[in-house]
Amino acid sequence: MPISVDKVAKRQDIIRCAADVFSRTGYHATKIQEIANAAGIGKGTVYEYFRTKEELFLAVYDAWMSAYEAVIESRVAAATDPISKVDAIRDSAVEFYQSRAEQAPLLLEFWAHALRTSNPAFLARVNRTRHFLRDLGADLARQLVEAGWFADMDAAAFAQxxxxISDGIFLAWVLEQRSFPLDKAYTFRQSMIGLGLLTPEARLALGDRLAGKLKRGF
Amino acid sequence: MPISVDKVAKRQDIIRCAADVFSRTGYHATKIQEIANAAGIGKGTVYEYFRTKEELFLAVYDAWMSAYEAVIESRVAAATDPISKVDAIRDSAVEFYQSRAEQAPLLLEFWAHALRTSNPAFLARVNRTRHFLRDLGADLARQLVEAGWFADMDAAAFAQxxxxISDGIFLAWVLEQRSFPLDKAYTFRQSMIGLGLLTPEARLALGDRLAGKLKRGF
Amino acid sequence: MPISVDKVAKRQDIIRCAADVFSRTGYHATKIQEIANAAGIGKGTVYEYFRTKEELFLAVYDAWMSAYEAVIESRVAAATDPISKVDAIRDSAVEFYQSRAEQAPLLLEFWAHALRTSNPAFLARVNRTRHFLRDLGADLARQLVEAGWFADMDAAAFAQxxxxISDGIFLAWVLEQRSFPLDKAYTFRQSMIGLGLLTPEARLALGDRLAGKLKRGF
Amino acid sequence: MPISVDKVAKRQDIIRCAADVFSRTGYHATKIQEIANAAGIGKGTVYEYFRTKEELFLAVYDAWMSAYEAVIESRVAAATDPISKVDAIRDSAVEFYQSRAEQAPLLLEFWAHALRTSNPAFLARVNRTRHFLRDLGADLARQLVEAGWFADMDAAAFAQxxxxISDGIFLAWVLEQRSFPLDKAYTFRQSMIGLGLLTPEARLALGDRLAGKLKRGF
DNA sequence: AATGAATGAGGTTTCATTCAT
DNA sequence: AATGAATGAAACCTCATTCAT
Structure with missing residues (x-):
């Protein structure tokens, strides 16, 4: 007997509401009752769908990151050449992070929790996305090397x-209270990386433009 | 009436013990009683030195970061030219992060807390170190530009x-369970940045060595 | 959705048990756990019915005084003429106070708390009963004046x-460890008041009997 | 070796300060530290003069009531005839209570505590003043009977x-937030009692004046 | 399936009292 | 005599989780 559509939909609804409340209040300060209220259901009902508060926390994170991965996947698929694929990833990251600005503390809490808990599912979920991004990045880096844009390098290390670095920039943005434009910061970084990795030939073509961006800052 | 040396020493002792317990157990799961036990004092005594658990948390973070800043300051002062000053910072960071590997979850918890609490002292303390590093970095970057090593750029943006990025690499290292050598990763990144920023003249002198490091990975 | 009968009954049960424990131990020395034990429920359950210990304290007092008011109301309604109404009030008071002898310290604590707390509900509750009695007394006093028993006077002041005075006699009785019969003391006082207020005509009819009571004491 | 004057003076100073703080904050909410602060001494020093907080509480009450008794005693001694002695008591009571309006909750707390504690000294101290007043009142009542002002009656019961009643009026005054003038209330009551107790002859002389007061109220 | 009443372990903070200096 | 650092018992209230309906 398949799980009913209703059941799945309701589960997702709870996750959505939990995401809201968790984000606003933080994992520890959030009461299951508040999530139930937000979802318009009884407190006990939450436990029909999630065994523990911790499991619900994982589900929220999973939903966010799965959506993130899906967006990147589709945008990268839509791009035709490696360079625009790289741009697609960068744009997706910026958009994701900007849309998740309010949730940043929760992401930190999740990472901290993942490092703390004995339940390996948490760290596994965190690294699933990391590896997804890493593999994607390494693949593209290799293509750019092969295409003669980038000088030879250890693409896996680079992507890792x-x-x-991407998370670090987000972290800085959040801790400094979003006092600088995130998209500009990403572009700045991309220019710097680019200048560092370009082959001499590619540098002739693109170097000036990238150097100009570095001069302009963000 | 000056606060006695004993009082100060005991306060620091409590901070040291609290750092241990917090790191091991996490901020929320740590009970004041455990800290008191670790310090060999009564629970009430902790409250003679810190008004709240939160204040003690802040004191722990402050002690760490103040020590970090002091180390960097003295090492940078000991270095004679901008390039070795940059190396001093990188080495200090690597050592600090490596020695703080066990404490990483607590750093995340602290950042999350800083973003959450209404007490502005937390975020202020976080950003004090950030600004210290940023200003130091910007200053050195400007010197490297003036000395002809780096091409012209927005040094403030770069340093910020x-x-x-530094925190991001640490974060990756921790989340991936320290599966790569942190110092090598920092060197890799430095090479990449270097290659991106060098003037054409400097590239002639250093480019090959840096490119080699990128090829070798970590 | 109406609150279930069970919930109301349980709430009253908790109030009853709390009244017992509070009376025996005093407000401050009473632990919620003890009340829960007395009620045969869990500590947390108490908090399902009362937000704070203070609120429960108010509920206990309210229950007592509401019962007191109800008794007086019904007895006064049952009496046919002003004089027997006055007697009904006096008898109700004596019975109430005698049945509350063990609770006297708690009444004092409640009054003290009412004067102390910033929550105006406490003093309001205290004065609700006071005003109930005052209004009833003033009404009857006026009737007795009109009927020619009492000389003219300020009935409102008298009743207030x-x-x-009624509370004061109770207080004396309690502080002196009930070393005199409360009912006799009330009768004594009533005789004294009577003698003071009677019209000359009424005094001819009743004076001797009242004077005899004063001679006899209590 | 007699206890030094300094020691006695300091003890009284602490009592004075404790009275202030207790009155403002209430017995339970008052911290010994606050009393020490108010007295400008160290917390430990309080314990050189009083074994416990409870003992200090008793000392405060004792100081108040002893002063009250002394005032009455001297005023009564200064009055020449029974009627002006009665007036002296009434005036002393009104003045005492008015000056103690802010302390009323503490008096209630003291009475409640006296009824609660196993230490008999508390109730004994309370009743020492009661008996002082009772004996004084009974004595004067007997004199008034003998002088032909009052009809015969049980003077001891009356005084008790x-x-x-006196405390009851004070209690009403305090609970009703001093919404009526205390001195007028005492006069009103005295008139009522007087009218009740006067001999027929005395009534001819004084009755109209007293009845007028009852008509005027307070 | 949905609910919410019941629970009790848990944890921070307070504060009277002690006692070494 | 005076102090204040140290203590730990104490108690309120919270909230994740369970389970009978």
Missing amino acids: LETG | LETG | LETG | LETG
Whole structure:
């Protein structure tokens, strides 16, 4: 017997409401009762869909990151060449992070929790997205090397670093209370990376434009 | 009437013990009683030195970051030219982060808390170190530009980004369970940045060495 | 959705048990756990019915005084003439106070708390009963004046004073460890008042009997 | 070796300060530290003069009531005839209560505590003043009977009742937030009592004046 | 399936009192 | 004599989770 559509829809509804409340109040300060209120259901009903508060927390994070991955996947698929694929990833990241600005503390709480809990599912979920991005980035980096845009390098290492850097910029943006434009910061970084990795030939073509961006700042 | 040396020493002792327990157990799961036990004092005594658990949390973070800043300051002062000053910062960061690997979740919790609490002292403390690093970085970047190593650029923007990137690499290292050597990752990143920013003349001198590091990965 | 009968009954049950424990131990020394034990429920359950210990305290007092008012109301309604109405009030008071002898310290604590707390509901509740008694007394006093029993006087002032005097006698009785019969004391006082207020004509009819009571004491 | 004057003076100073703080904050909410602050001494010093907080509470009450008794004693001694002695008591009571209006909740707390504690000194102290007033009142009542002003009656019972009534009026005054003039209320009551107790002869002389007061109210 | 009444472990903070200096 | 640092018992209230209906 398949799980009814209703059941799935309701589950997602709870996740959506929980995301709201968790984001606003934080994981620890959020009471299941508040989530139930937000979802317009009884407190006990939440437990029909999620065994524990922790499981619901994981579901919220999973929903966010799955959506993020899906967006990137479709945008990258729609782009035709490696360079516009890279741009698609960057744009998706900026949009995702900007739309998640209010949820930033919760992301930190989730990461902290993932590092803390004995339940390996948390860290696994965090790294699923990291690896998705890393593999995608490495693949594109290799293509750019092959296409003669980038000089030869360790694409896997590069991509792994990039994934962390992306989170770091987001973190800075949030901690500094969004006092600088996130998209400009990403472009700035991309220019710097670009200048560092371009082959001499590519530098002739693109170097000036990238250098100009670095001069302009954000 | 000056606060006695004993009082100050005991306060620091409590901070040290609290740092241990908080790191191991996490801010929320830590009970004041456990900190008191670790410090070999009564629970009430903790409250003679810190008004609330939150204040103690702040004191722990402050102690860490103040020590970090002091280390950087002295190392940078000891270095004689801009390039070795940059290396001093990088080495200090790597050492700090490596020594704080076990404390990483607590740093995340602190950041999350800083973004959540209405007490502005938390975010202020976070950003004090950020600004310290940013200003230091911007100053050095300007010197490198003037010395002809780096092409002209927005040094403030560059330094601000770098500060975030540094945290991001640490975050990646921790979330991926320290599966790569942190120092190598930092060197990799420095090479990439270097290649991007070098003047054509400097590239002639250093480019090959940096490109080699990128090829080798970490 | 009406609150279920069960909920109301349980609430009253908690009030009853709380009244017992509060009376025995005093407001401050009483632990919610003890009330829960007395009611045969969990500590948390108490908080399902009362937001705070203070609110429960108010509920206990309210229950007592509401019952007191109800008794007086019904007895006064049952009496046919002003004089027997006055007697009904006096008898009700004596019975109430005698049945509340063990609770006297708690009444004092409640009054003290009412004067202390910023929550105006406490003093309001205290004065609700006072005004009920005052208005009733003033009404009857006026009737007795009109009927020619009492000489003319300020009935409102008289009734207000009487209400306080009644509490004062109770207080004396309690502080002196009930070393005199409360009912006799009330009768004594009533005789004294009577003698003071009677019209000359009424005094001819009743004076001797009242004077005899004063001679006899209590 | 006699206790030094300094020691006695300091003890009284602490009592004075404790009276202030207790009155303002209430017995339970008052911290020894606050009393020490008010007295400009160290917390530990309080314990050099009083074994416990409870003992200090008793000392405060004792100081108040002893002063009250002393005032009455001297005023009564200064009055020459029974009627002006009665007036002296009434005036002293009104003045005492008016000056103690702010302290009323603490008096209630003290009475409640006296009824609650196993330490008999509390109730004993309360009743020492009661008996002082009762004996004084009974004595004067007997004199008034003998002088032909009052009809014969049980003077001891009368005086005992009067003592309670006096507290009751004060209680009413305080609970009703001093919404009526205390001195007028006392005069009103005295008139009522007078009218009740006067001999027929005395009534001829004084009755109209007293009846007029009852008509005027307060 | 949905609910919400019941629970009790848990945790921060307070504060009277002690006692070494 | 005076102090204040140290203590730990105490108690309110919260809230995740359970389970009978």
